[in-house]
Amino acid sequence: MIMKKIGLFYSFASKKTAKIAGIVHNAFSGEDVQLINVDEVKKENFLEFENLIIGVPTWFDGELPNYWDELLPALEEIDFSKKRIAIFGLGDQKGYAENFCDAIGIMVDFFEEKGAMIVGKIPLDGYTFEGSKAVRDGQFMGLPLDQENQARLTNGRIEQWVVNLKKEFV
Ligand SMILES: Cc1cc2nc3c(=O)[nH]c(=O)nc-3n(C[C@H](O)[C@H](O)[C@H](O)COP(=O)(O)O)c2cc1C
Numbered sequence: 237m238i239m240k241k242i243g244l245f246y247s248f249a250s251k252k253t254a255k256i257a258g259i260v261h262n263a264f265s266g267e268d269v270q271l272i273n274v275d276e277v278k279k280e281n282f283l284e285f286e287n288l289i290i291g292v293p294t295w296f297d298g299e300l301p302n303y304w305d306e307l308l309p310a311l312e313e314i315d316f317s318k319k320r321i322a323i324f325g326l327g328d329q330k331g332y333a334e335n336f337c338d339a340i341g342i343m344v345d346f347f348e349e350k351g352a353m354i355v356g357k358i359p360l361d362g363y364t365f366e367g368s369k370a371v372r373d374g375q376f377m378g379l380p381l382d383q384e385n386q387a388r389l390t391n392g393r394i395e396q397w398v399v400n401l402k403k404e405f406v
Pocket residue numbers: 250251252253254293294295296297298299326327328329332335336337338383384
């Protein structure tokens with residue numbers, strides 16, 4: 237093992253997101269990745285890790301799912317300043333072209349405000365959409381995955397992302 241343990245936070249009840257989380261977990265084989273269900277999470281769970289991965293689909297035309305929206309206020313008091321956070325998002329670049337994976341951007345804004353270092357940024361190549369809060373300075377601030385339109389690219393995208401995360405995590 238080369239890194240400190242990693243906390244992978246997502247809703248176990250969110251079907252597609254949970255499947256993707258399993259693929260991310262496998263891609264880290266050999267590392268200590270702990271799966272945390274945000275439906276039952278406690279504030280303390282976030283304090284345990286210096287490396288965090290957040291999985292979040294975008295719902296409601298560019299918004300967080302309810303369970304994340306309701307959880308974030310409880311995290312307001314946490315100091316994330318020594319933490320590295322990587323975010324993967326699920327979205328639909330055809331059906332919601334104006335709001336593709338916006339939830340990644342919403343999460344980035346929240347955790348940056350709390351001092352976190354965002355890792356796992358990727359280029360825009362290979363995606364077609366109109367607008368996304370996940371984009372800043374010409375790149376995605378996390379990893380967008382599109383099971384509706386580009387499911388067969390997902391495994392390769394995750395492989396590449398994890399190769400990079402292994403360099404960016406501590
Ligand atoms: C009602 C509804 C609204 C959605 N809104 C968005 C959106 O604004 N942007 C986006 O990229 N994807 C959007 N999606 C697509 C979902 O993010 C995508 O289907 C995702 O895989 C769902 O993951 P989950 O099953 O884990 O919740 C929406 C899907 C539904 C059903």
